[in-house]
Amino acid sequence: MLVRAGSAPVATPATAFAWTVPLLFDEVERRLHEPGVAPNVIYDSALGYVTRLGQLQLCEEKTIIGGVRVAPLR
Numbered sequence: 001m002l003v004r005a006g007s008a009p010v011a012t013p014a015t016a017f018a019w020t021v022p023l024l025f026d027e028v029e030r031r032l033h034e035p036g037v038a039p040n041v042i043y044d045s046a047l048g049y050v051t052r053l054g055q056l057q058l059c060e061e062k063t064i065i066g067g068v069r070v071a072p073l074r
Helices: 021-032
Strands: 038-043 050-057 060-065
Touching: 021 038, 021 050, 021 060
Parallel strands: none
Antiparallel strands: 038 050, 050 060
16 A cells, blocks of 8 residues: 555555545544454554454454555655
8 A cells, every 4th residue: 555645545456445644543442442342453563553453242252454564755
């Protein structure tokens, strides 16, 4: 995905969801308020963005978002 200031994010392939760092944190917040769900979040140790969001529900762990990497544009 490519994000430039002032423009909409572009995800590849076209069927992928274009996550931005604010949207990742919004999704974590939403999961925190979902009844019966325990979110499991892993953050990048250097930059602090969400790299994985999982949830425990009915004793089952499932990955919601995973493999997130952020690289600065050059």
